[in-house]
Amino acid sequence: MGKTRIAVAIQFLLVLLFLVVPAGVKAQDAAGSEYEEYRSQLEMEYFIPFIYYDGTFTAATYAQMSSILRDQELKFVMLGSEDELLNLVLSYTYHAPFWSYGLNLYHMPVYTSSPWGVGFWERQLGVSFLASRHYSNQTRLDLRVQYEDFAPESDFRYPVDAASIFGLEATLTHDDFVFLTQTGSRGYLSVGGALPLLGTAYQNLKVEGDYRKYWSRGRASLILAGRSGKIWGTYPAHRGFALGGIQQVSISSLGTLTNLGFLGTLADTVLRGYPYYHLRGDGFFLSNVELRMLIWPASYQQLRKIGLSLVAFTDAAWVWEGNRRVSAAPTMGAGIGLRFYLAGLNIGLDYAIPLKAGEPKPRWHFSLGEVF
Amino acid sequence: MKKNLSFKFLFLFCLSLALTSPVQSAVELSNTGAEYRFGQVKALSRPLSWRKLTTPHFEIFFYQGLEELAQRSARILEEEAFGRVFPDFRSLYTLTPYRKIRVILFASRKEYQNSQASGLSLTDTSEGVAHILINRLVVIGQPTFRDLRGVLTHEITHLITIGPFRNNLLYGVTDGVPGWIAEGLAEYYMPAETRFPNREVALRDVVLRDEVDKLSTISTVSGNLHYAEAWSLIDYLARTYGKDKLVVMLEAVVKQGHRDQTFKRIFGRSLEELWTDWREELKTIYQAGADLPPFTGENEALFPDYQSQYAVKTGPGGEVFFLSTHLGRIYDLYMADGTQVRKLTEQTVLDYDLAPDGRELVFLSDEEGERRLYRLDLTSGVVVPIAAEITNPIEVAWSPQGDCLVVAANLKGDTDLFLLTPDGRLLEVVADSEEDETAPAWKADGQQLVYVASKGSYDQLYLWDGETTRQLTGGNEHHRSPVWDGDGKLYCLTGEHGYYRPAAVDPATGTVTTFWPYRESVLELAPAEDGFFLILYNDKRAEIYRFQP
Numbered sequence: 001m002g003k004t005r006i007a008v009a010i011q012f013l014l015v016l017l018f019l020v021v022p023a024g025v026k027a028q029d030a031a032g033s034e035y036e037e038y039r040s041q042l043e044m045e046y047f048i049p050f051i052y053y054d055g056t057f058t059a060a061t062y063a064q065m066s067s068i069l070r071d072q073e074l075k076f077v078m079l080g081s082e083d084e085l086l087n088l089v090l091s092y093t094y095h096a097p098f099w100s101y102g103l104n105l106y107h108m109p110v111y112t113s114s115p116w117g118v119g120f121w122e123r124q125l126g127v128s129f130l131a132s133r134h135y136s137n138q139t140r141l142d143l144r145v146q147y148e149d150f151a152p153e154s155d156f157r158y159p160v161d162a163a164s165i166f167g168l169e170a171t172l173t174h175d176d177f178v179f180l181t182q183t184g185s186r187g188y189l190s191v192g193g194a195l196p197l198l199g200t201a202y203q204n205l206k207v208e209g210d211y212r213k214y215w216s217r218g219r220a221s222l223i224l225a226g227r228s229g230k231i232w233g234t235y236p237a238h239r240g241f242a243l244g245g246i247q248q249v250s251i252s253s254l255g256t257l258t259n260l261g262f263l264g265t266l267a268d269t270v271l272r273g274y275p276y277y278h279l280r281g282d283g284f285f286l287s288n289v290e291l292r293m294l295i296w297p298a299s300y301q302q303l304r305k306i307g308l309s310l311v312a313f314t315d316a317a318w319v320w321e322g323n324r325r326v327s328a329a330p331t332m333g334a335g336i337g338l339r340f341y342l343a344g345l346n347i348g349l350d351y352a353i354p355l356k357a358g359e360p361k362p363r364w365h366f367s368l369g370e371v372f
Numbered sequence: 373m374k375k376n377l378s379f380k381f382l383f384l385f386c387l388s389l390a391l392t393s394p395v396q397s398a399v400e401l402s403n404t405g406a407e408y409r410f411g412q413v414k415a416l417s418r419p420l421s422w423r424k425l426t427t428p429h430f431e432i433f434f435y436q437g438l439e440e441l442a443q444r445s446a447r448i449l450e451e452e453a454f455g456r457v458f459p460d461f462r463s464l465y466t467l468t469p470y471r472k473i474r475v476i477l478f479a480s481r482k483e484y485q486n487s488q489a490s491g492l493s494l495t496d497t498s499e500g501v502a503h504i505l506i507n508r509l510v511v512i513g514q515p516t517f518r519d520l521r522g523v524l525t526h527e528i529t530h531l532i533t534i535g536p537f538r539n540n541l542l543y544g545v546t547d548g549v550p551g552w553i554a555e556g557l558a559e560y561y562m563p564a565e566t567r568f569p570n571r572e573v574a575l576r577d578v579v580l581r582d583e584v585d586k587l588s589t590i591s592t593v594s595g596n597l598h599y600a601e602a603w604s605l606i607d608y609l610a611r612t613y614g615k616d617k618l619v620v621m622l623e624a625v626v627k628q629g630h631r632d633q634t635f636k637r638i639f640g641r642s643l644e645e646l647w648t649d650w651r652e653e654l655k656t657i658y659q660a661g662a663d664l665p666p667f668t669g670e671n672e673a674l675f676p677d678y679q680s681q682y683a684v685k686t687g688p689g690g691e692v693f694f695l696s697t698h699l700g701r702i703y704d705l706y707m708a709d710g711t712q713v714r715k716l717t718e719q720t721v722l723d724y725d726l727a728p729d730g731r732e733l734v735f736l737s738d739e740e741g742e743r744r745l746y747r748l749d750l751t752s753g754v755v756v757p758i759a760a761e762i763t764n765p766i767e768v769a770w771s772p773q774g775d776c777l778v779v780a781a782n783l784k785g786d787t788d789l790f791l792l793t794p795d796g797r798l799l800e801v802v803a804d805s806e807e808d809e810t811a812p813a814w815k816a817d818g819q820q821l822v823y824v825a826s827k828g829s830y831d832q833l834y835l836w837d838g839e840t841t842r843q844l845t846g847g848n849e850h851h852r853s854p855v856w857d858g859d860g861k862l863y864c865l866t867g868e869h870g871y872y873r874p875a876a877v878d879p880a881t882g883t884v885t886t887f888w889p890y891r892e893s894v895l896e897l898a899p900a901e902d903g904f905f906l907i908l909y910n911d912k913r914a915e916i917y918r919f920q921p
Contacts, residue, residue: 013694034425035423035483038423038424045505045506046505046542048542066491068476069489075401089401091400093403097416100413101404102403104400130407134413136415137414137415137486138412140406140413171406173409173410175411178700180696180698180699181578181699186410212750301698
């Protein structure tokens with residue numbers, strides 16, 4: 001029996017599961033206006049199955065269950081086809097008054113960069129447990145426990161590991177950035193590490209932080225950003241810190257124990273004027289200065305579907321591998337760029353000059369999503 | 373390998389579609405906030421104890437403090453909204469009655485925005501949302517009975533009209549319902565007096581400019597104007613071709629598509645022809661004031677950088693106070709002293725009034741979840757909550773002697789007026805009928821108070837002298853937003869069909885005399901030393917101007 005037939009079988013089981021689960025709080029017959037206590041219970045919201053056969057099976061499903069107040073949510077995505085491993089993600093979220101808890105199970109291929117970036121396919125099998133204390137809209141404490149088994153599925157220019165990792169992490173995040181006025185600040189401080197449990201081999205301590213400050217006057221905004229991280233101990237060869245270009249996917253693994261998927265809302269490391277993975281190590285400091293000028297419309301309040309900004313920037317990085325400095329002097333780049341705002345999507349095109357002897361030529365950098 | 377890669381990209385694409393917005397983790401679909409490196413999260417200010425009220429067609433979910441609102445909502449939903457809308461669309465349903473509609477009530481915008489149930493962003497400014505696929509409404513408990521009726525009817529109409537086609541929407545079998553039809557029907561079925569007046573103001577403005585939007589633009593439904601245009605067009609179709617054609621049009625558009633042939637079959641006119649017919653009729657409806665000169669042609673807005681502005685008031689030193697949506701919130705409070713404009717508090721402010729000495733002000737905010745009153749010292753910036761003996765304040769006016777506040781509050785589903793000491797102790801009830809009493813305004817001697825209540829289909833002014841109340845204005849026009857100047861003269865705004873003008877009111881006879889020889893509609897007025905500050909609606913903006921009659 002092929003893997004996809006297993007997928008089809010699972011899909012039918014899921015249909016059964018989603019149909020059998022009782023349909024939530026049973027409505028009391030209309031008998032006056034008696035109050036009932038609310039009981040949180042999952043109900044089906046959507047079930048979108050797709051099975052295709054043209055000599056080989058392809059099965060895809062997206063399903064979501066939630067309670068009436070959405071204090072509980074269950075989501076499921078599955079895709080399988082002939083000769084492919086079964087790919088699935090199952091998530092459960094529970095929102096208490098001040099805490100939110102999440103459980104994720106996944107088995108899927110992940111491309112370790114944006115589709116236009118330099119990366120490789122990695123199959124990941126893992127489970128993560130998240131807990132987040134929401135102090136306010138702007139401030140939260142996130143806790144994470146995660147186990148992941150990973151192996152490369154395609155070639156890469158550098159050695160990559162096939163192994164498993166178990167880790168813990170605590171992150172304090174504050175974000176009071178206001179888009180309409182382009183003011184405020186964003187930052188986080190994270191402490192975490194890997195433990196050699198459940199048959200895993202890596203053991204490390206990782207500290208990392210990021211701070212970005214935004215000022216605005218009229219159409220102009222100035223952004224100062226600083227970012228730093230250090231890992232003590234052993235870690236997967238391809239999950240150290242990587243700088244070069246606009247790393248929109250966190251191959252540096254900052255902020256999480258695993259690769260962060262694709263099209264992040266904010267870029268990870270930004271060192272323009274240099275190729276992807278130009279610098280790699282277990283410690284780094286990165287600073288960015290970006291001046292942004294809104295060309296059209298006249299203000300962010302008037303921004304509807306289309307907008308255009310002009311930016312000028314300079315980036316500088318210091319990277320270490322153990323006690324050895326990877327680059328002898330600060331690695332710097334500078335340039336200008338355009339930011340197109342199309343129906344909520346930021347599309348960036350930057351032209352950057354490497355300010356370092358020996359670097360042959362300027363580079364173009366494409367980005368999708370907010371860089372800063 | 374090519375197949376493998378394309379398959380993987382297909383998987384990633386499916387995954388991204390499964391999520392409403394790009395996230396940083398492809399392998400985490402849970403929604404705790406911990407998946408995101410930055411960004412803001414939903415955070416409740418207080419635990420909510422949810423309960424449910426069941427009626428024949430609805431399950432109403434509410435929490436502590438909303439018992440009266442839930443009961444009132446149940447009556448509106450059953451007796452008015454459902455009964456008003458469902459019969460016209462019964463033919464779309466195989467089973468009658470169909471499964472119950474879930475209605476989730478929130479006490480304030482803050483709690484609505486911060487709920488997972490709304491499924492909306494923290495900056496969303498809607499009053500309610502209909503989740504068509506899961507037959508669920510989420511609404512803010514409105515400040516007034518009138519607004520509650522309007523919002524509940526509007527959202528119920530979405531579920532009743534689009535709900536039967538949810539499977540078409542979910543699986544993309546056929547075209548969906550374009551925005552102008554969806555929102556037009558919802559606005560059309562609202563009782564006329566519950567439609568937000570500012571929407572028709574916006575409609576009148578574009579009609580006078582001959583800039584009525586095309587259907588594709590209206591269907592984006594991005595503001596008051598588009599709601600008004602959608603309502604007006606549906607209203608035109610119902611009046612011209614018969615109300616029974618609305619359900620026929622809705623079903624045909626979903627099943628046959630939003631194209632000329634569909635509309636020619638039903639109305640004998642193409643979409644463009646219908647749009648042109650409607651636009652021609654609009655010019656005949658909104659003639660009042662069309663021939664007058666524009667005030668904005670020779671006058672500049674005072675604070676053009678602060679987007680839409682509301683609740684303008686003046687301080688004893690000539691300062692100008694106002695609320696603004698400048699930061700995308702409802703609202704932020706500003707004080708302008710000369711050319712210097714500064715935000716007075718980080719809290720969102722829904723209404724406010726100045727102390728007679730101008731050293732502090734009282735404002736109401738939902739920053740802590742439920743609406744509460746606060747005092748703000750304008751010198752130190754210190755904010756102190758008021759432990760008021762009434763809940764759910766909507767508006768506030770500080771008496772000229774400084775010894776009491778009159779607070780409009782919604783305790784039983786409609787808005788009543790209460791007299792409180794500045795520290796929140798209840799002194800007496802000013803007005804508490806089953807209708808809304810709003811917009812209280814003190815006379816400078818503190819002996820009289822004017823407020824607004826509806827009489828028939830129109831809003832009228834009422835005068836309270838501490839013991840008795842009498843109706844001051846009447847007739848077939850609205851009289852709203854009363855204000856007194858320091859000499860004891862009373863003013864208000866009067867008009868209808870989106871054209872409102874300042875007027876002087878004789879407190880003895882109730883005689884109303886307008887004094888606005890311009891075409892723009894006035895949204896608010898505030899007496900100043902040498903005239904008035906006005907908020908005018910002009911070209912999609914509500915802004916403060918200085919006006920000397």
